[in-house]
Amino acid sequence: MTDASLKTAAMLAIGDELLSGRTKDKNIGHLADVLTLAGIDLKEVRIVADEEESIVEALDALRARYTYVFTSGGIGPTHDDITADAVSKAFGVPCRHDAEAMKLLGAMYERRNMEFTEARQRMARMPEGARHIPNPVSTAPGFVIGNVHVMAGVPQVFQAMLDHVVSTLPAGTRMLSRSIACPFGEGDIGTLLGAIQKNHPETSIGSYPQFDGKRFSTELIVRARDEAVLAAAAADVEAMISALEAERDGNRPRDLDTGELA
């Protein structure tokens, strides 16, 4: 792809609890939805344990390859919250208690008449030079360094932080999509659909099988960044469905033999 406006992204979800099954991730699907709307292509997701080496290695692989990296998890007050340390290590900068974050958190605990313990102060730690991502839910900020956006694992907090982050990113060229209901199963359309995909290389055509208890059908999604490109591919998909319906009904349409689908 040579389109300079094409923005790509990866997600790194951090946490033993995701890998043990104790917590079922809710952030990946949400990020995917939000990025798709923003015209940013989510290309890869990794989930790793709360282990510094694993986090640093994944982070280095992803931040080199994609426009943006978004992380979730590991920025709370306990010993297994080591994301700030790992990100600092990946960027080769010290991990410090950020003065502004200490002020925000200190004031919040004072208002709530709670002790600002050493553990709670851990939530103010971030790599030197990082900028805050505001946390309207529970105060402790996320942070941005380079192209890496570090957010909380708790879904409500992740979502609030992400809303802010996405509003600061230049939008990519939005992906357009068209959904076409197809009364045939994947096995009936697979070969024809493959040919259409080949003829429209700038589109991405996905097929999603459905089963109503009696028979299979398919939802076909055509995606492209250009309306004319999208329309041309969608027209071929619709012609394929009409041709198959005519065949099923015993009336071969007059133009089928000369069309691309014959």
Place this chain on the structure above:
Amino acid sequence: MTDASLKTAAMLAIGDELLSGRTKDKNIGHLADVLTLAGIDLKEVRIVADEEESIVEALDALRARYTYVFTSGGIGPTHDDITADAVSKAFGVPCRHDAEAMKLLGAMYERRNMEFTEARQRMARMPEGARHIPNPVSTAPGFVIGNVHVMAGVPQVFQAMLDHVVSTLPAGTRMLSRSIACPFGEGDIGTLLGAIQKNHPETSIGSYPQFDGKRFSTELIVRARDEAVLAAAAADVEAMISALEAERDGNRPRDLDTGELA
């Protein structure tokens, strides 16, 4: 870790629809649950698009590093189902229509009075030398080659295939766990809990914050592969909670000053 019975695993979930948000993955959490019960450590998960290069690269990284790799998705009948090709490429063997799979699928479509189309025949393709993973739901088999287990993306089929696969694997040393309810928030216990984790390096202690609308509490999970190791760490966690409760209630317990937690 030097424990030869320690089995590790990675998952590779394959599919554009997971990265666009159109489909929310349900297989990762299920695999995590099943492997935890089987004593196999899920160490990493990756989600990649339906792109051969991305699949091959992830597969090669994961299969070299972990005892087992489990994949989901991309083994259906359409043009974007390229998992069999990618796995064959990673292992350097041809991808062929498997004779036994052709027979199974051919018989199934005959029974259902449906045409065994070229697209449907794609579901019989697998790397030369692969063994079948039976599919009691919709016939088209998954397959195993080397340490890689290739399964369907549809959750009902993934789950049925996984049940079979797990029954064929030698179980690892099962991880034991104990859950301890803690009436204090993470900010109150973080430092003490970090010290306990440090004193019990063979355990993994996780803390999961809970909020009932009024105050924070925590569920603490201690995990270890050995019952005595687990019991020792759990005892220290319980002592920590008792000490904090006594402090909160104004009665310092007589042994707190001399204990590890002081």
